[in-house]
Amino acid sequence: MTHPKRRGRRPAGEDTKAALLSAARAVFTEQGFDGATVRTIASRAEVDPAMVNHWFGGKQGLFAAAIQLPVDPEQIRMTVHNSPPEEIAERVLRTFISVWDDSSGGGFAALMRSAATQESAAKLLREFIATTFGTRLRELGVDHPDLRVTLFGSQLSGLGLVRYVLRQEPLASADVDTLVATIGRTLQRYLTGDLGLGGE
């Protein structure tokens, strides 16, 4: 930390952003997304709370930046919570493909790098996924909600890996409707379909 310790004295923009991202990872990890406040994070970073809005558009954007999530987390939460159960997978898949394709895969690579190298980012990502999807699945009353969330994550992240990192054809260039028909169906089965575990 090279910026002054004295409160209210702001370092240059990039320093402010870096300090906020670092503080955000720490506070989100300690207090969770809902418990963490803009005020606490700004205080930890020793910058004015208004800087969170200025640089990240608010808590949602700061969280997304902290874990390199390429999508507004609130948009994902709304999609998961407001879609008819049988359409959740397709809508989430279309959202991610759209955003990742727009960044030529850089968005997915950044998310993976962040999760693979920063345990705090990995923990935040796990919690965001578990909370967002887990809450909805519990509302729907399906069996094995936590297992379903991780199965969903395994197929979505594997798609990212093959399409954007390994760039293996023809999956790397497949159009979104092909992905929805093939992978979307898997994702939907993981969320609300028969898992094949029997007796439940």
Place this chain on the structure above:
Amino acid sequence: MTHPKRRGRRPAGEDTKAALLSAARAVFTEQGFDGATVRTIASRAEVDPAMVNHWFGGKQGLFAAAIQLPVDPEQIRMTVHNSPPEEIAERVLRTFISVWDDSSGGGFAALMRSAATQESAAKLLREFIATTFGTRLRELGVDHPDLRVTLFGSQLSGLGLVRYVLRQEPLASADVDTLVATIGRTLQRYLTGDLGLGGE
């Protein structure tokens, strides 16, 4: 390269292994697995061909080491080619889980690191998967064989990512029968089931 250029003069063991791995990646990439010979690779590495058997147990083992594949590639090829069509996914899945679990996930992480950082290793891995699975799927006469191979790869690699790198529970600790029931069924659909693309 620090070892002597003169043929027949062998550097120390670790140098020999490193030279062979480097030469193997180059020759396998240029000539493919079947075209590459032990003699050519040893010649490129400027070591005695007997060193390939000594250090890697032969061409199969050298290939596996070159791309950090945790399994004997010939074992995978035999499994894919000799299993009844409807059992390929389960058998391959059980093989990989067994090997990856034994290495506490280190084997999967090494494979990913290798593929993500060395384009030659990524290319070899892509070709090995495409050849092994693609050949069998063409024999079986299914539609979209190349797309099926990459879909299979996306779910298998995503399982590795969540189970061994992100270590997200409960998937990280799920027993192999749970994985076969849930993910094995997806993998089998990708190989021989209805892809949902319609009209084919």
